[in-house]
Amino acid sequence: MFRFFSFVAALSIFCSCSNNKPTQLSPDSVSTDTTVYTMKVLHQNDEDCDSTLSKDCRILDISYPEFTDQPALNDSLSKRIQSIYTTETSYSSVDEMVEGFMADYRRFKLDPNFNNRVYNLTSKTKLVRNDQLIGIVVDSYIYTGGAHGGTLLSFINWDGRARKQILLDDVLKPGSRDSLKAIAERIFRKNEGISTSDPLKQYFFEDNTFALNENYLFTPEGIRYVYNEYEIKPYSSGRTELLLPYSEIRSLLKPESAISHLYKAE
Structure with a gap:
């Protein structure tokens, strides 16, 4: 499988996290169960960017669901999102990965070859429900100072009743x-x-x-x-x-x- 390669280097930021009102995946005519989740949103801005002059200060934007009754699914999804930014450092959570991403960017800003190149990481998670089957689509983009950025589309298939991944x-x-x-x-x-x-x-x-x-x-x-x-x-x-x-x-x-x-x- 394709893995993103990153140049270890970095800057400083502003961060906001928000959890929306719990959302319920409605059952169809076959299923009688429901799956409840809240959306977690992580934002990071380039602190050296003047937001009064630019609309492009945001360099990290991640949103994904956290399920109230599916801890194993939460763990699988968290690891999937963490894998977007692959370095020699191992992370234990998405929040920790975000901190590592921003720390690397701060170091990158100090590199003589920085040339005003700005890191960027975007990841949006979409949920698809088909009876007890929960399909998860993670659509991501990352740029870490190379010739160009890269996109990554990945999937998780989950059995909501058995609470396990479907292989x-x-x-x-x-x-x-x-x-x-x-x-x-x-x-x-x-x-x-x-x-x-x-x-x-x-x-x-x-x-x-x-x-x-x-x-x-x-x-x-x-x-x-x-x-x-x-x-x-x-x-x-x-x-x-x-x-x-x-x-x-x-x-x-x-x-x-x-x-x-x-x-x-x-």
């Missing part, structure tokens, strides 16, 4: 991964306009062999895969999306799982 092996029949990969490669080649005999040398797949990553979201249409920037293509090509419709993979899926209501409804 591919939880929904696939045993021994079906190779068949799933073969179907995915066929769809990928069609999307990319590549024949079945063409090599994949222009991509960053190991040994030029197609591979699915672990960045997927279970949607009502199918399994949505996303390869982020630099993962299988150059930065200039952006991210690559791949949808595996349930109509193509239904035979590979367990008849009963946390996502079976999605493809049985087809």
